[in-house]
Amino acid sequence: MTEGEKIALVDQQRLLENVSATYRRASTQDDWMRRLAVRAVDPWLRKTQSAIEVGCSDGLMTELLSKKLRHLAVVEATESFAKLVQERQLPNVDIFNLMAETYRPKSPVDCVFLTWVLTHIVDPQLLLCEIKSWLVPGGFIYVVVPNMRVLSRQLALHMGLIEDLYGLTENDCNHGHVRAYDRQRLNAELQLAGFETFSQGGLMLKPLADFQMDQLYEQRILDESHIEGLYRLGLEYPDFASAIFSIAGVKQS
Amino acid sequence: MTATPIDPSMLSTERAFLDRVYKTYTVDHSSQTKVMRELVVKTISPYLDGEGYGLELGCSDGYMTQMLANHLTNLDVVDGSQSFLDEAKKRKLDNVNYVYSLFEEFESDVKYDYVFASFIQEHVLDPGLVLAMIKRVIKPNGRLFLVVPNARALSRQLALHMGLIKDLKALTENDLVNGHRRVYDRVCFNREIREAGFQIVAEGGLMLKILADFQLDKLIDDGMLGPQQIDGLYRLGLEYPDLCGSLFAVCKPADD
Numbered sequence: 236m237t238e239g240e241k242i243a244l245v246d247q248q249r250l251l252e253n254v255s256a257t258y259r260r261a262s263t264q265d266d267w268m269r270r271l272a273v274r275a276v277d278p279w280l281r282k283t284q285s286a287i288e289v290g291c292s293d294g295l296m297t298e299l300l301s302k303k304l305r306h307l308a309v310v311e312a313t314e315s316f317a318k319l320v321q322e323r324q325l326p327n328v329d330i331f332n333l334m335a336e337t338y339r340p341k342s343p344v345d346c347v348f349l350t351w352v353l354t355h356i357v358d359p360q361l362l363l364c365e366i367k368s369w370l371v372p373g374g375f376i377y378v379v380v381p382n383m384r385v386l387s388r389q390l391a392l393h394m395g396l397i398e399d400l401y402g403l404t405e406n407d408c409n410h411g412h413v414r415a416y417d418r419q420r421l422n423a424e425l426q427l428a429g430f431e432t433f434s435q436g437g438l439m440l441k442p443l444a445d446f447q448m449d450q451l452y453e454q455r456i457l458d459e460s461h462i463e464g465l466y467r468l469g470l471e472y473p474d475f476a477s478a479i480f481s482i483a484g485v486k487q488s
Numbered sequence: 489m490t491a492t493p494i495d496p497s498m499l500s501t502e503r504a505f506l507d508r509v510y511k512t513y514t515v516d517h518s519s520q521t522k523v524m525r526e527l528v529v530k531t532i533s534p535y536l537d538g539e540g541y542g543l544e545l546g547c548s549d550g551y552m553t554q555m556l557a558n559h560l561t562n563l564d565v566v567d568g569s570q571s572f573l574d575e576a577k578k579r580k581l582d583n584v585n586y587v588y589s590l591f592e593e594f595e596s597d598v599k600y601d602y603v604f605a606s607f608i609q610e611h612v613l614d615p616g617l618v619l620a621m622i623k624r625v626i627k628p629n630g631r632l633f634l635v636v637p638n639a640r641a642l643s644r645q646l647a648l649h650m651g652l653i654k655d656l657k658a659l660t661e662n663d664l665v666n667g668h669r670r671v672y673d674r675v676c677f678n679r680e681i682r683e684a685g686f687q688i689v690a691e692g693g694l695m696l697k698i699l700a701d702f703q704l705d706k707l708i709d710d711g712m713l714g715p716q717q718i719d720g721l722y723r724l725g726l727e728y729p730d731l732c733g734s735l736f737a738v739c740k741p742a743d744d
Contacts, residue, residue, distance in 0.1 A: 386698075386724075393727070394720035442642070442698035447712060454710075456703050464650035471645070 236336070236361070243357045244334050250411050251355065252313045264441075264448040266295060268477060271438050271466055272350050273299045275480055276377045279434075280304060284345035287369060289335045289362075290352040294320035300348065301325045310338045336362055343371040350379040351478070353424070354412040363428035367485050376430065379438065379480045380416045386475040387441050418479055430483040437476025440469040499592055502613055506568040506590075519708040520701050522551065523718055524734060527694050528606050529555040530722075532633045535690075535738055536560065540601035543625065545591050545608050545618070550576030556604060557581045566594050592617040599627045606635040607734075609680070610668045619684030623741060632686060632739040637663075639671040641697040642731040662701060677735055686739040693732025696725040 236244075273296060285306040291297045294309075297320050301307045309330045311317040317332040331338060336358075347366050353359050366376060382388075383400055391397050397404055403412060416424070418435070425432060439462070441448065451457040469476035529552065536559040547553045547565045553576050557563045562583050567573050568590045577586060587594065591612060603622050609615040622632055638644075639656045647653050653660055657671050672680075674691070681688060698721070699707070707713040713721075725732040 389727070390696075390717070390720045390724050393723035394716055440642075440646075450712065451707075454706075456699075456706060460650050461646070464646045467649040468642075468646055471649070 240358065240361065244336055247355075247357045247411075247413075248312050248334050252315070262445060262449055263452040264445045267462055268438060269296045269350070270299065271462075272296065272379050272478070272480065273303075274466075275436065275438060276348075276482065277303065279346070279375065279377070279482060281345075285342075286346045286348060287338075287340060287344050288348040288350075289366075290350070290355070291316055291320045291330075292351075294323050294325075296348070296350060297328060298323055298325060301328050308340065308344070310335045336365060340369050343369055343374065345371055345374050347374075347376045349376060351381065353378060353380050353421075354407075354414055354416065357413060359414075359424055360428055363425070363430065367429060370485060373484065375433065375482055375484045377480065377482055378421065378425065379478050380421055381412075382437065382474075382476050382479045383415045383417045383420075384474050385441050385477050387444050387477075389475075390442070391444070416479065418473065421479060421481060425481055425483050426486075429486050431486040432481045432483045434482040435473075436480055437469040437473025438466070438478040438480060440465050440472055440475045441477035498613060499590055502592075503568060503590055507570070517549070518701065518705045520704040523708065524694060525552045525606070526555070527722055528552065528633075528635050528734075528736070529559075531692070531694060531736055532604075532738065533559060535631055535633070536602065541598060542602040542604065543596075543598075543600045543622075545603070545605045545622075546611075547572055547576040547586075550579045550581075552604075552606065553584060554579050554581060557584050560602065564596070564598065564600075566591060592621060594621055594625070596625045598625070599630070600625055601627055601630050603630065603632045606633065607637070609634065609636050609677075610663075610670055610672065612669070615670075615680055616684060619680070619686070623685050626741060628741055630740065631689070632741075634677075634681065634737045634739065635694065635734050636672045636677055637668070638693065638697075638730075638732050638735045639673045640730050641733045643697045643700050643733070645731075647700065672735065674730070674735055677737065681737055681739055682742075685742050687742040688737050688739050690738040691729075692736055693725045693729030694722070694734040694736055696721045696728055696731050697733030 280303040282303065282305060284304050286304050287308045287310060288297055288300060289310050291309045291311045293316065297307065297309055305327065307328045309320055309328060311330065311332055312334050314332055317330050320330055347369055356362050388400060392400050401415060403415060422432060473479060538559060539561045542556060542560040542563045544553055544556060544563060544565045547567050553565055564585045564587060565576060566587045566589050570588055573586045573588055603626050608618065612618050626632060644656055648656055659668055659671065663671065678688060
């Protein structure tokens with residue numbers, strides 16, 4: 236890593252520390268998305284596997300994933316999030332409070348979870364290439380990123396709330412997002428880093444903005460049966476889904 | 489969509505049916521329906537030049553009649569329900585003439601510049617008979633505007649995944665309450681239009697429909713979907729007609 240890259244990492248860690256203080260709010264939509272993210276990867280998980288989760292937020296996913304694995308290491312850049320996961324007292328989870336780019340696992344793992352992480356990373360290629368050395372042969376990464384083409388964003392575009400589907404909004408910047416993905420961009424990113432995608436799809440067709448979805452849940456206009464329907468509809472129309480996922484392994488040359 | 493001609497006795501049964509059903513039918517004042525009718529007029533108004541003789545099939549409470557009348561010199565309205573005609577007449581529109589008749593039996597000496605059949609084909613016994621009547625009364629260079637609910641509306645696809653309907657073409661409970669007899673997708677809509685001897689000039693979808701009628705009504709009434717959101721869903725629907733609540737077609741009589 237060059238001096239410049241190290242400085243960029245320190246800057247990004249500082250930014251993450253700042254945004255994390257206000258980033259997590261109670262959002263039903265957000266919680267559902269993370270449950271659905273676990274559901275989508277569930278068929279790939281075994282109780283014998285060890286894994287690394289990069290970025291844990293409040294630990295909801297950490298807790299769900301840890302129950303399906305033998306061991307889970309969490310690499311979290313911000314102290315406040317690391318503490319939240321610590322408080323969950325998960326028996327088979329170890330927490331490392333550092334930037335993922337500087338982490339080295341003691342031994343390689345079966346899977347690495349990068350959910351809602353890549354959009355925050357200064358240099359995704361640096362991290363992805365590093366992660367290849369974390370995996371056992373036959374291991375895989377599970378990547379989830381927000382989808383630029385989610386239906387709610389296309390609506391916002393037509394409403395004139397955003398100027399371009401691919402531009403970063405003020406909200407994106409406040410959340411520490413430094414880039415945005417659609418399916419083509421995510422595939423290209425993974426391919427460039429030397430990964431081969433085994434499975435891909437969309438997580439939940441989202442017709443309205445998160446805050447509106449939260450209101451609809453609160454008012455019981457949408458209930459669990461709608462979430463189930465929107466999840467299945469997102470598998471049919473991944474292009475309109477709230478998030479897109481990839482399950483990928485290291486490409487054999 | 490039946491291929492065989494209808495026995496005339498069925499039309500008298502139909503008349504009795506309309507009288508019975510629509511006497512107690514509470515005219516639909518739902519916010520969603522109102523918005524849809526506004527969008528229909530918005531979509532077809534570029535084809536109207538402020539004058540000409542129009543024919544509207546079905547007037548409901550006259551909300552759309554009133555909007556259309558502003559774009560025309562004269563407008564004849566045909567409805568099989570006297571109570572609907574009475575309701576529409578309350579608007580006191582001086583360039584509108586009301587006719588109590590079944591669509592299938594309507595006759596006129598006037599040849600019309602414009603015919604409007606918005607949310608009609610899904611209700612009638614045989615849409616072919618209604619389109620044949622329109623063919624008889626429209627000018628050779630006249631324009632016919634058709635609108636029907638879309639079987640592939642996103643809200644219906646959601647209902648399908650939720651297990652609320654078995655098939656996109658199946659009639660929902662809401663369809664039955666509203667007197668719908670069939671559901672169209674773009675292919676069967678266009679086929680019916682062509683088979684009736686019309687040529688499609690323009691086609692598209694009206695408002696990408698994210699949720700069911702009753703949910704949209706609530707969202708509109710609560711202010712979560714305001715004019716800005718509605719306009720956004722309308723424009724999004726022009727981009728993705730397949731997912732819209734309704735389909736429209738602007739047609740003209742086909743050259744023989």
